[in-house]
Amino acid sequence: MNNNKLSILFFLQKTILNKKNECPLRCRLTYQSKRKEFSTGLLINPKYWDNK
Structure with a gap:
């Protein structure tokens, strides 16, 4: 069985x-x-962003 994350x-x-x-x-x-990185097209004010 192949388990990939x-x-x-x-x-x-x-x-x-x-x-x-x-x-x-x-x-x-x-x-x-x-890795593949892309933009979601959304804009957010940084003071409302919580990394957790």
């Missing part, structure tokens, strides 16, 4: 801010030690 991580790209002080929300998928 898929990890999903959501994070803010704080280096990019728009005029409304919002950052893009990004998603990172990790499967078999390979």
Whole structure:
């Protein structure tokens, strides 16, 4: 039996801010030690974001 782990991580790209002080929300998928990262198309104010 083959057990492979898929990890999903959501994070803010704080280096990019728009005029409304919002950052893009990004998603990172990790499967078999390979990463694919993409933008979700959502913008969030960093003071409302909690990494936990």
